[in-house]
Amino acid sequence: MAGGRCRPLAGPGAAELLASVDTLLFDCDGVLWRGEQAVPGAAEALAALRRAGKRVFFLTNNSTKTRAMYAAKLGRLGLGGAERDVFGSAYCTALYLRQVARLRGKAYVIGGEALSQELRAAGVAHLGPGPDPVRGGGAGDWAAGALDPDVRAVVVGFDEHFSYMKLTKALGYLRDNACLFLATNADTRLPLEGGAFIPGTGCLVKAVETAAHRQAQIIGKPSRFLYDCVAAENDVDPSRAVMVGDRLDTDILMGFNCGLKTILTLTGFSTLEEAKSYQDSDCPTKRSMVPDYYVHSIADLLPALQA
Amino acid sequence: MAGGRCRPLAGPGAAELLASVDTLLFDCDGVLWRGEQAVPGAAEALAALRRAGKRVFFLTNNSTKTRAMYAAKLGRLGLGGAERDVFGSAYCTALYLRQVARLRGKAYVIGGEALSQELRAAGVAHLGPGPDPVRGGGAGDWAAGALDPDVRAVVVGFDEHFSYMKLTKALGYLRDNACLFLATNADTRLPLEGGAFIPGTGCLVKAVETAAHRQAQIIGKPSRFLYDCVAAENDVDPSRAVMVGDRLDTDILMGFNCGLKTILTLTGFSTLEEAKSYQDSDCPTKRSMVPDYYVHSIADLLPALQA
Structure with missing residues (x-):
């Protein structure tokens, strides 16, 4: 059992990856926002993904908000998205x-x-x-x-x-x-x-x-049930889907568990050092937490979408 | 690392064991009493031990009572013992x-x-x-x-x-x-x-x-600190001391950790089946939880003391 290779996602590689997927699953806190502040460029990145015909869903372990509360926050921060796109724990x-x-x-x-x-x-x-x-x-x-x-x-x-x-x-x-x-x-x-x-x-x-x-x-990540809920309501092909998150032990591990591509974004909880250190671990679970790619922020997806 | 052999303590073996120790350390709940009921024969056994010149101490993980409260309960149930004999967590x-x-x-x-x-x-x-x-x-x-x-x-x-x-x-x-x-x-x-x-x-x-x-x-059992407190105040020779308790994972393991003899009494939490099953375990910690001896009740010590 081996995880990803933790490569930076940029240039032609980014365009290639985005062409290979039609569904993006985003964790929220630490990925799209921190508290009440949207991550700079997140709104533009999500809008560009939607313009490019990608489906976007939101998967969060946070149990203190309903679907409706998440949809309201997505709207408030200019990120778009409806209740049906939100899969909270x-x-x-x-x-x-x-x-x-x-x-x-x-x-x-x-x-x-x-x-x-x-x-x-x-x-x-x-x-x-x-x-x-x-x-x-x-x-x-x-x-x-x-x-x-x-x-x-x-x-x-x-x-x-x-x-x-x-x-x-x-x-x-x-x-x-x-x-x-x-x-x-x-x-x-x-x-x-x-x-x-x-x-x-x-x-x-x-x-x-x-x-x-x-x-x-x-129920929450790294268990696969949140993903199963998305897939049951939306007919997702896991080989054409990518999980984008800031936590190795929840987001990236769930992505691995579900056979998805994975992107670690560095605006939140986990660090690049941690991800790299897991590559050579003798623990299979830790190796499963190594993402395929990393970005400094999801705004890094924008150039590939505007090309 | 191996624990005891879980032999029944009776007959000449019991008299021999008691002759080989001068200090007995008792857990309280499940050993001397259950709730507000003394274990039948416990008062007589403690009195006979003291008449035979043995020192008796009380070691309990329960943090909801002070030394004074324990001494009062020992008195109330006719078990004897002063505050200085009680080592609670x-x-x-x-x-x-x-x-x-x-x-x-x-x-x-x-x-x-x-x-x-x-x-x-x-x-x-x-x-x-x-x-x-x-x-x-x-x-x-x-x-x-x-x-x-x-x-x-x-x-x-x-x-x-x-x-x-x-x-x-x-x-x-x-x-x-x-x-x-x-x-x-x-x-x-x-x-x-x-x-x-x-x-x-x-x-x-x-x-x-x-x-x-x-x-x-x-601080509490199976850590050795309660025993260290007894020994610091009372100059105990561990090779001439025995721990008597009803829990394998606290009382018996602490006894093992401190190099004491150990007796499991069956009036409380752990069962004889459990103790026997640990004898053949491939886990060193479980083997350390096997007592040297077991009794059905500490009243079983009486005949050896009255001989």
């Missing part, structure tokens, strides 16, 4: 529960309002988000806390109200091996503007996994 | 910060009131326990949340008020590699009476480790 988790797992009963959700909205839109019954502070007088009360007998799945997404009581309830449900265990994503940190970051959903997932002695099924 | 964490790390500055504590009390008694300045619910309007506010510039250590113990905000603060402190990172213990579950259990400290530790991209130093 909240939306795809709802799809999974409805279409793949065909969940009967409810989901117990550690997560935020956007995840709840996507579940509601998909008709997935669930126990909603919000604070769940300490109740009762001690350990016995927490262990005996009322569990809903209709719950058949535990879903973990980003939740700023994550608490010990939520962890205890998740464990209570997951003691039943028939209870599904899903996580929107496993990112360990959520980068913010200016180099700041906060704990990511992966931290909450690890806490629940450690309590339950079980591993969650991850 | 809360007390030993305080010792570590004061005597080993010689902490200058404060500790940021994810933990409960007992841990705070032990830190206070040891003169370790710290930011105290209690609820820390969501504040501010969003991710930027949480990342920018006020951090105390005097904090030089993060300590994770059992905390029913564990929250995303606490996780975010811990990450904020641990970004500085000079900040110590300790955990009272890494038990994944806390067993209660009647087969119930709740998430253990290990779940909270994993969440913080995942965010910080660092591993906590564990």
